[in-house]
Amino acid sequence: MDEQPLEKLKQIEEQFVEKIADNMHTYGVSTTVGRVLGIIYMNRRPMTLDELSQETGMSKTRMSQVVREMVDLNIAEKVFEKGTRKDLYNVEHDYYQTFVSLFTSTWQKAIQKNKMFEKKMSAELQVIMENRTMNEEMEQKINVMLKETREWLDYYQWLARLVDFFDSGEIFKHIPKPEKVHNLD
Amino acid sequence: MDEQPLEKLKQIEEQFVEKIADNMHTYGVSTTVGRVLGIIYMNRRPMTLDELSQETGMSKTRMSQVVREMVDLNIAEKVFEKGTRKDLYNVEHDYYQTFVSLFTSTWQKAIQKNKMFEKKMSAELQVIMENRTMNEEMEQKINVMLKETREWLDYYQWLARLVDFFDSGEIFKHIPKPEKVHNLD
DNA sequence: AAATTTATACAATACATATTATACATAAAT
DNA sequence: ATTTATGTATAATATGTATTGTATAAATTT
Numbered sequence: 001m002d003e004q005p006l007e008k009l010k011q012i013e014e015q016f017v018e019k020i021a022d023n024m025h026t027y028g029v030s031t032t033v034g035r036v037l038g039i040i041y042m043n044r045r046p047m048t049l050d051e052l053s054q055e056t057g058m059s060k061t062r063m064s065q066v067v068r069e070m071v072d073l074n075i076a077e078k079v080f081e082k083g084t085r086k087d088l089y090n091v092e093h094d095y096y097q098t099f100v101s102l103f104t105s106t107w108q109k110a111i112q113k114n115k116m117f118e119k120k121m122s123a124e125l126q127v128i129m130e131n132r133t134m135n136e137e138m139e140q141k142i143n144v145m146l147k148e149t150r151e152w153l154d155y156y157q158w159l160a161r162l163v164d165f166f167d168s169g170e171i172f173k174h175i176p177k178p179e180k181v182h183n184l185d
Numbered sequence: 186m187d188e189q190p191l192e193k194l195k196q197i198e199e200q201f202v203e204k205i206a207d208n209m210h211t212y213g214v215s216t217t218v219g220r221v222l223g224i225i226y227m228n229r230r231p232m233t234l235d236e237l238s239q240e241t242g243m244s245k246t247r248m249s250q251v252v253r254e255m256v257d258l259n260i261a262e263k264v265f266e267k268g269t270r271k272d273l274y275n276v277e278h279d280y281y282q283t284f285v286s287l288f289t290s291t292w293q294k295a296i297q298k299n300k301m302f303e304k305k306m307s308a309e310l311q312v313i314m315e316n317r318t319m320n321e322e323m324e325q326k327i328n329v330m331l332k333e334t335r336e337w338l339d340y341y342q343w344l345a346r347l348v349d350f351f352d353s354g355e356i357f358k359h360i361p362k363p364e365k366v367h368n369l370d
Numbered sequence: 371a372a373a374t375t376t377a378t379a380c381a382a383t384a385c386a387t388a389t390t391a392t393a394c395a396t397a398a399a400t
Numbered sequence: 401a402t403t404t405a406t407g408t409a410t411a412a413t414a415t416g417t418a419t420t421g422t423a424t425a426a427a428t429t430t
Contacts, residue, residue, distance in 0.1 A: 005313045009326055012309055016333065019302055026295040028213060030388075049407070059390050064407055085398060085405065095340040110211040117204055124197055128190045141194055148201065154363040155280040161360050174359060175346050178339040215418075234377070244420050249378055270376070270428060 013042045027102040029073065032058070036066050037075060037091050037098070046079045046088035074101040096177060104167045111160050118153040125149065198227045212287040214258065217243070221251050222260060222276050222283070231264045231273035259286040281362060289352045296345050303338040310334065 017038030024034030039055050040047050047055075052063040067089045070076035075098050076091045092098045125146050128134075134142075165171055202223030209219030224240050225232050232240070237248040252274045255261035260283050261276045277283045310331050313319075319327075350356055 005316045005323055008313050012306055023295055026291055062389055106211055110208055128193050131190045138190055165360055175350055247419055
């Protein structure tokens with residue numbers, strides 16, 4: 001291949017960005033979030049909305065929406081630089097941390113949404129339980145559903161512990177990141 | 186409330202189904218996959234495409250698509266019953282196992298898609314490296330990208346170990362399911 | 371052998387999400 | 401005080417995904 005090495009390197013960086021973008025639905029976020037993440041990552045310094053707009057070919061409005069989502073997900077942060085009015089955004093430079101941030105953010109929301117559900121269901125089942133006109137079949141069905149609500153609660157409590165397991169970094173004690181030694185090549 | 190207890194119980198089951206459906210985007214699958222999962226779960230015996238179509242109000246075509254996806258994701262299975270021509274589908278009755286199945290299925294696909302990427306990038310960087318017309322800045326950039334490909338590889342290998350950690354059940358040694366004792370109430 | 375049932379391929383449509391264009395509020399520069 | 405820059409609210413549009421309708425192939429029943 002006759003391409004200039006610099007151009008070739010650019011292409012490789014772009015392939016990285018595209019691969020990150022491509023993977024992002026696995027993390028529960030849009031392709032564009034991944035693309036912006038990858039672009040800032042490869043840029044190796046914070047970027048403005050205008051720069052992101054230029055780099056992605058998308059509107060500044062869209063870039064604004066995307067970086068706000070990323071900040072909410074803890075995978076980007078606004079950084080301050082003296083002498084510029086424009087907002088600057090940087091991203092997490094640690095693949096593992098990005099995974100943990102997205103994993104915990106996603107599941108925290110799910111856990112939060114289910115916080116009151118079990119209580120509500122149990123209460124409603126209790127109300128039916130107090131109905132005097134109940135036969136044995138009915139009582140059995142209610143007991144099955146009561147058991148179900150407990151399993152639901154147990155599972156969501158387990159999920160909360162799982163999220164904490166990741167958020168605290170405990171996961172890395174059990175599945176260590178590879179040693180850095182070979183990076184000293 | 187004056188509702189018949191049986192109707193009330195039906196409503197509670199439906200609320201469970203809707204909550205499962207509602208949560209499903211967190212697991213990376215569609216609301217309809219969740220609804221079908223919940224319906225079969227609450228039915229407590231395998232269901233046919235026609236029954237699912239009836240219960241969901243959706244086309245039989247759609248139900249066929251959905252259950253195939255669920256079978257692919259290891260959260261449903263086709264079961265055989267003597268004396269019926271219709272396919273019967275059952276679902277996993279363990280919240281934890283459903284989580285593990287979806288988690289591992291989702292991430293296995295991502296890992297598979299990235300299997301060759303690092304090799305390809307490294308090879309392309311090596312080709313540039315051999316270019317004689319390289320200056321020091323260029324060489325530094327290539328080294329940064331080579332380091333990047335190693336980190337990528339390390340991270341995906343870590344993800345593979347993480348998936349195995351879940352798939353093997355190892356996760357439950359570190360974050361145990363709650364004791365079953367209180368279920369004997 | 372013919373009719374019927376069943377699941378799914380295929381094409382078309384509906385709906386939800388991603389994105390753009392424009393307007394507007396706020397802050398900074400002049 | 402006015403102008404300019406900047407980010408985002410809002411409305412409209414484009415695109416991708418979910419779903420339906422119809423056709424078809426294969427298996428089962430008659």
